[in-house]
Amino acid sequence: MEDYRMLRVLDRIRFLFERIGIDYPAMRLILGLKLTLDRRRTTGAAALFGGAKVRSGGFRPGFDRGNFLKPKEQPDAAGGMGKTLFFYGLYGAVSSFFLVAGGSYMLQAGIVIAVLLFVMMTAMLSDFSSVMLDVRDKAILHTKPVDGRTLGMAKALHILIYFTQFALALGAVPIVVGVVRYGVPFGLLLLASLAFGGLLVAVFTAFVYLLVLKLFDGETLKDMVNYVQIAMTIFMLVGYQVAIRALDFARLSADFVPGWWELALPPLWYAAAFEWLLNGRSEWLYVLPALLGAGVPLLGAVVFFRLMPLFERSLEKLGGADPRGRTAPARRWNRMLSKLLCRSGQEQAFYVFAASMLAGEREFKLKVYPSLGFSLAIPFIFLFTFATSGGGLSAIDYESGAGYLNLYACSIMIPTLVLMVKYSGSFKGSWIYGSAPIARLDDAVRGTLKALFVRLFLPLFLVESAVFTFLFGIRIVPDLLVMLAVSALLLPLTLRMTGMELPFSLPFPSSDPNGLKTIGVMLLLGVMAGAHYAVKAYTPDWGIWVLLASVLAANLWGWRSTLFKTE
Amino acid sequence: MEQAIPPKDREAQAEAVLSIRELRMKYADRYVLNGIDLEARPGQIIGYIGPNGAGKSTTIKIMLGLVKGYSGEVKLFGRDIAEAGSEYKRRIGYVPETAELYDNLTAREYLTFTGELYGLAPELAERKARMLMEAFGLSEAIDSRIAAYSKGMKQKVLLSSCLLHDPDLIFLDEPLSGLDANSVMVVKELLELLAARGKTVFYSSHIMDVVEKISSRIVLLSGGRVAADGSFEELRARGGEKSLEELFNQLTDFHEHRQIAERLVGVLEER
Numbered sequence: 001m002e003d004y005r006m007l008r009v010l011d012r013i014r015f016l017f018e019r020i021g022i023d024y025p026a027m028r029l030i031l032g033l034k035l036t037l038d039r040r041r042t043t044g045a046a047a048l049f050g051g052a053k054v055r056s057g058g059f060r061p062g063f064d065r066g067n068f069l070k071p072k073e074q075p076d077a078a079g080g081m082g083k084t085l086f087f088y089g090l091y092g093a094v095s096s097f098f099l100v101a102g103g104s105y106m107l108q109a110g111i112v113i114a115v116l117l118f119v120m121m122t123a124m125l126s127d128f129s130s131v132m133l134d135v136r137d138k139a140i141l142h143t144k145p146v147d148g149r150t151l152g153m154a155k156a157l158h159i160l161i162y163f164t165q166f167a168l169a170l171g172a173v174p175i176v177v178g179v180v181r182y183g184v185p186f187g188l189l190l191l192a193s194l195a196f197g198g199l200l201v202a203v204f205t206a207f208v209y210l211l212v213l214k215l216f217d218g219e220t221l222k223d224m225v226n227y228v229q230i231a232m233t234i235f236m237l238v239g240y241q242v243a244i245r246a247l248d249f250a251r252l253s254a255d256f257v258p259g260w261w262e263l264a265l266p267p268l269w270y271a272a273a274f275e276w277l278l279n280g281r282s283e284w285l286y287v288l289p290a291l292l293g294a295g296v297p298l299l300g301a302v303v304f305f306r307l308m309p310l311f312e313r314s315l316e317k318l319g320g321a322d323p324r325g326r327t328a329p330a331r332r333w334n335r336m337l338s339k340l341l342c343r344s345g346q347e348q349a350f351y352v353f354a355a356s357m358l359a360g361e362r363e364f365k366l367k368v369y370p371s372l373g374f375s376l377a378i379p380f381i382f383l384f385t386f387a388t389s390g391g392g393l394s395a396i397d398y399e400s401g402a403g404y405l406n407l408y409a410c411s412i413m414i415p416t417l418v419l420m421v422k423y424s425g426s427f428k429g430s431w432i433y434g435s436a437p438i439a440r441l442d443d444a445v446r447g448t449l450k451a452l453f454v455r456l457f458l459p460l461f462l463v464e465s466a467v468f469t470f471l472f473g474i475r476i477v478p479d480l481l482v483m484l485a486v487s488a489l490l491l492p493l494t495l496r497m498t499g500m501e502l503p504f505s506l507p508f509p510s511s512d513p514n515g516l517k518t519i520g521v522m523l524l525l526g527v528m529a530g531a532h533y534a535v536k537a538y539t540p541d542w543g544i545w546v547l548l549a550s551v552l553a554a555n556l557w558g559w560r561s562t563l564f565k566t567e
Numbered sequence: 568m569e570q571a572i573p574p575k576d577r578e579a580q581a582e583a584v585l586s587i588r589e590l591r592m593k594y595a596d597r598y599v600l601n602g603i604d605l606e607a608r609p610g611q612i613i614g615y616i617g618p619n620g621a622g623k624s625t626t627i628k629i630m631l632g633l634v635k636g637y638s639g640e641v642k643l644f645g646r647d648i649a650e651a652g653s654e655y656k657r658r659i660g661y662v663p664e665t666a667e668l669y670d671n672l673t674a675r676e677y678l679t680f681t682g683e684l685y686g687l688a689p690e691l692a693e694r695k696a697r698m699l700m701e702a703f704g705l706s707e708a709i710d711s712r713i714a715a716y717s718k719g720m721k722q723k724v725l726l727s728s729c730l731l732h733d734p735d736l737i738f739l740d741e742p743l744s745g746l747d748a749n750s751v752m753v754v755k756e757l758l759e760l761l762a763a764r765g766k767t768v769f770y771s772s773h774i775m776d777v778v779e780k781i782s783s784r785i786v787l788l789s790g791g792r793v794a795a796d797g798s799f800e801e802l803r804a805r806g807g808e809k810s811l812e813e814l815f816n817q818l819t820d821f822h823e824h825r826q827i828a829e830r831l832v833g834v835l836e837e838r
């Protein structure tokens with residue numbers, strides 16, 4: 001294990017720990033182990049931004065020797081963690097633009113702190129949950145002769161270290177910008193605000209977990225964490241787009257005076273401190289919130305440490321796995337669709353199998369649902385972007401325009417789906433493909449792709465289509481059909497470009513190695529959208545039907561030539 | 568070729584279900600299997616034993632087509648598996664050593680899926696899955712995710728998925744791990760009934776008393792070769808009146824257990 005700088009810093013204040021009866025060497029050992037584990041963990045943010053490692057694809061009819069039960073990816077030292085911190089730094093940098101935008105302290109600091117605290121909050125609930133909710137400790141550490149106080153301190157310090165790293169990454173650029181523009185006091189105050197704000201967020205999260213664990217079971221919490229992770233990634237992708245458009249800069253004039261209700265918002269507590277301490281405005285309207293900003297997190301921390309044993313006890317609920325399965329109607333529905341969509345028995349089997357796997361796997365959901373949310377939002381973002389540049393939403397030509405072609409953007413999820421489906425948390429179960437008499441692996445892939453398309457893409461596409469039909473009128477239905485056919489065509493084409501693997505047969509990589517591969521598919525999608533536009537613009541009305549027929553023919557070719565080959 | 572094998576027991580007349588000749592397998596310059604010759608006939612329960620790393624699991628994986636790159640001949644049901652495609656696997660059931668399965672699925676989903684992979688109609692696969700789980704005493708759990716199962720329950724699911732399609736040749740790699748004493752008795756009886764119906768059971772384990780009791784024939788693998796092959800009585804006749812465990816020590820030429828244990832204790836007392 002490596003010797004962490006962080007630990008050497010702690011060595012200096014060793015006597016403090018020993019005075020309060022902590023077994024320091026044991027605590028240091030545990031902390032070192034946890035830091036090492038952290039570095040090898042994949043985080044939500046790191047998974048989102050692709051890495052460079054590319055594994056060669058290729059269809060494996062059997063299993064080459066040796067790789068049968070071995071994970072292929074070695075943990076990359078510092079990879080996930082470093083990348084995560086880098087991207088949080090980037091978010092900090094983006095938010096620091098508000099500091100150069102001008103306006104009152106209240107306003108500038110308020111916006112920056114609001115953004116930073118929000119990012120902290122979401123990160124806390126997603127990445128951090130794995131640190132806070134780690135129950136592996138129980139079997140490993142609690143059976144060893146280490147006293148509870150030492151364990152508790154190790155856990156608290158671990159959380160603190162994790163969080164400091166993260167707050168520093170997030171706050172670094174804004175603090176530097178603040179110092180440069182408004183001087184050192186401003187920077188220090190921002191640092192203090194982030195520290196207290198961070199503590200507030202941590203305590204708040206802890207209380208939310210505690211409450212959920214008290215009221216519900218561990219599964220609800222895991223689900224909740226999952227949804228927050230998804231929401232966070234969607235926020236990161238879409239949030240800035242929307243926020244920048246939605247910000248009504250008119251109200252943010254230099255003379256912004258907060259109403260008392262706005263003081264209920266924690267970010268403004270800290271912003272008020274800037275007015276009080278730097279501008280000398282000592283009305284209670286500014287002093288009270290500033291004091292709240294310091295007092296509430298400290299009080300919360302004290303209360304939480306009192307409740308720590310209760311929290312630890314509640315964590316036991318997380319131990320069990322989810323016993324819930326699918327209901328009988330869902331099973332029948334899957335079975336019916338499989339018979340409708342698949343020819344051979346094995347293809348049907350794989351359709352049903354994949355449909356259940358897609359519904360059940362948390363890690364898959366975490367990695368894929370954000371891109372689903374993104375592709376749900378992006379057609380509208382495109383539509384509005386083009387609209388606002390030309391005079392507002394009312395300026396869109398709903399009667400005869402081609403704005404609905406933005407719906408093509410929805411299909412950019414397909415390459416991601418196809419690439420992700422080969423991974424599974426329980427990939428070791430894939431020995432069954434080898435030991436069962438699967439004559440045609442094509443059947444397996446085909447059934448899985450169909451399940452992907454029907455279970456994940458189609459519902460979103462139908463929702464979008466309904467909205468767009470409402471906006472643009474019934475005339476776009478043939479176009480929607482073309483889009484659907486193009487989307488279906490992308491499934492085999494992505495496979496052609498990226499190589500085939502058996503579904504659910506590889507461990508999730510610690511970083512997503514396929515970012516680059518999908519670009520080709522996206523370009524292709526762009527070309528198709530362009531062709532569609534050309535057909536609409538330069539051919540008579542029947543042109544769209546010709547296009548539909550040719551895309552369907554292309555589908556026939558694509559699926560046949562890609563997925564009807566191996567024997 | 569068939570005539571060359573001397574008749575060993577009363578099943579000798581039946582055609583060999585499994586026949587291996589000169590099987591060698593090399594992993595990175597080391598021969599894991601170094602010329603294995605083996606035959607199995609219907610109705611036999613073969614205890615396949617040997618020290619860790621002797622190549623037991625590798626042999627089984629080769630026969631299942633999971634491991635490629637061997638040399639020698641492997642015939643199952645009279646056909647060379649190198650040329651047979653995958654259809655022969657339909658008659659094979661397999662319980663792997665590690666209880667890994669797609670545990671996001673419920674037992675009902677997993678068993679139906681594997682049953683379908685072996686060519687059963689989905690309705691039939693599901694019905695048999697339900698009945699097997701019921702018989703194993705797990706009907707309550709059938710719609711729970713396998714991730715929530717105990718080790719023994721998972722093992723029962725694996726056994727069910729191995730047997731669901733009524734295979735003729737059954738490979739079991741430590742099939743009793745995690746099962747309680749009562750379930751162990753059930754499985755032992757089950758194997759005897761299957762053998763009596765003409766199935767061939769190929770059983771690999773480290774628990775010698777179980778192997779000694781249930782096997783009609785014991786094959787001991789050591790150093791990538793077959794070190795002994797015969798019924799327990801035949802092995803005893805060769806090696807003296809001993810337990811299978813002692814025979815195992817003798818045949819694998821292992822006598823240092825006492826010394827090793829003493830050395831281990833010595834380490835503990837290191838100050």
